[in-house]
Amino acid sequence: MKASILRSVRSAVSRSSSSNHLLTRTFATESVPERKVAVLGAAGGIGQPLALLMKLNPLVSKLALYDIGATPGVAADVGHVNTRSEVTGYMGEEQLGKALEGSDVVIIPAGVPRKPGMTRDDLFNINAGIVKSLCTAIAKYCPNALVNMISNPVNSTVPIAAEVFKKAGTYDEKKLFGVTTLDVVRAKTFYAGKANVPVAEVNVPVVGGHAGITILPLFSQATPKANLTDDTIVALTKRTQDGGTEVVEAKAGKGSATLSMAYAGALFADACLKGLNGVPDVVECSFVQSTVTELPFFASKVKLGKNGVESVLDLGPLSDFEKEGLEKLMPELKASIEKGIQFANAN
Ligand SMILES: NC(=O)C1=CN([C@@H]2O[C@H](COP(=O)(O)OP(=O)(O)OC[C@H]3O[C@@H](n4cnc5c(N)ncnc54)[C@H](O)[C@@H]3O)[C@@H](O)[C@H]2O)C=CC1
Numbered sequence: 287m288k289a290s291i292l293r294s295v296r297s298a299v300s301r302s303s304s305s306n307h308l309l310t311r312t313f314a315t316e317s318v319p320e321r322k323v324a325v326l327g328a329a330g331g332i333g334q335p336l337a338l339l340m341k342l343n344p345l346v347s348k349l350a351l352y353d354i355g356a357t358p359g360v361a362a363d364v365g366h367v368n369t370r371s372e373v374t375g376y377m378g379e380e381q382l383g384k385a386l387e388g389s390d391v392v393i394i395p396a397g398v399p400r401k402p403g404m405t406r407d408d409l410f411n412i413n414a415g416i417v418k419s420l421c422t423a424i425a426k427y428c429p430n431a432l433v434n435m436i437s438n439p440v441n442s443t444v445p446i447a448a449e450v451f452k453k454a455g456t457y458d459e460k461k462l463f464g465v466t467t468l469d470v471v472r473a474k475t476f477y478a479g480k481a482n483v484p485v486a487e488v489n490v491p492v493v494g495g496h497a498g499i500t501i502l503p504l505f506s507q508a509t510p511k512a513n514l515t516d517d518t519i520v521a522l523t524k525r526t527q528d529g530g531t532e533v534v535e536a537k538a539g540k541g542s543a544t545l546s547m548a549y550a551g552a553l554f555a556d557a558c559l560k561g562l563n564g565v566p567d568v569v570e571c572s573f574v575q576s577t578v579t580e581l582p583f584f585a586s587k588v589k590l591g592k593n594g595v596e597s598v599l600d601l602g603p604l605s606d607f608e609k610e611g612l613e614k615l616m617p618e619l620k621a622s623i624e625k626g627i628q629f630a631n632a633n
């Protein structure tokens with residue numbers, strides 16, 4: 287009797303372990319392939335919480351944390367979290383190549399943040415050079431990676447990256463993204479508050495660019511629908527456009543949005559990974575090469591696929607207020623794009 291129980295337990299264990307093994311294999315090779323993500327600027331205000339959030343993402347198998355300093359500590363700390371990915375810290379330019387090699391997605395929050403009274407464009411002089419040198423290394427060590435540009439001014443750093451990649455002969459417009467997800471995150475939060483709807487159900491496209499009036503939330507397309515007054519829409523639009531400044535002022539000299547940005551950056555990187563893995567219908571707003579307007583780069587809804595951008599979606603129907611906003615933002619966005627292109631070609 288005992289022997290027969292033992293036999294059936296053994297056989298159940300062996301059945302279950304072989305099916306587990308099969309499951310693990312299917313899981314590893316089909317549904318969840320190996321994916322390396324590199325974070326450049328990983329020891330910073332955004333970089334650290336972003337590193338943690340990427341460590342929590344089961345789609346990541348390798349996480350490379352690069353900065354000019356302090357990454358060994360961040361990597362040791364984040365690396366103790368018991369999730370799938372293997373974490374390595376890289377410090378200093380001589381280790382940048384190793385950090386980048388084999389990356390599927392590179393997230394760039396490297397650069398200085400604003401202080402009160404500054405515009406994002408005031409960061410150009412420092413951050414343009416940082417982005418240029420990091421993109422030169424990306425072209426060399428992981429030219430096929432999807433690049434998620436967080437460093438400001440995004441309206442200029444994305445065109446800089448494009449020019450660097452063009453010069454290196456590696457430019458693929460499907461693989462370069464300005465991260466504008468925080469604008470969407472803010473628009474959703476602020477809309478849910480005013481419309482009194484559950485925030486988790488809210489969708490609001492945000493188009494244009496990522497600075498002041500170039501940020502254009504399309505509340506006329508927001509769902510769930512709500513009957514908000516024109517004044518409320520004007521106020522929501524302004525608050526979304528000034529969201530970054532609201533945080534800069536509240537932090538009073540201690541930097542800009544880091545935690546909400548890490549959340550937004552992790553959301554966008556997750557969408558990129560899902561697209562790469564063949565998950566259908568992944569759509570996020572992003573500042574990409576575009577023919578949606580006459581400008582060469584523009585943020586709008588983008589469908590993500592196995593090669594990055596699968597398609598850039600149209601703006602859809604705009605209210606008169608949004609049409610006005612679109613017209614007003616074009617000159618500033620055009621100038622910021624041109625400034626980036628000129629910098630990349632002059633330096
Ligand atoms: N796209 C967006 O929505 C947002 C963008 N930002 C931008 O993100 C950037 C970073 O912001 P924070 O993390 O708050 O700044 P931070 O100063 O806390 O961190 C920046 C990190 O970049 C590192 N760094 C500097 N030069 C580097 C280089 N050559 N290679 C690698 N790492 C380098 C620094 O050592 C530092 O650890 C800023 O430009 C900020 O304006 C911030 C919030 C939202």
Ligand SMILES: O=C([O-])CC(=O)C(=O)O
Nearest residue numbers: 400468529530531542543
């Ligand atoms: O405002 C800043 O300087 C940082 C940023 O881009 C944002 O929070 O949207």
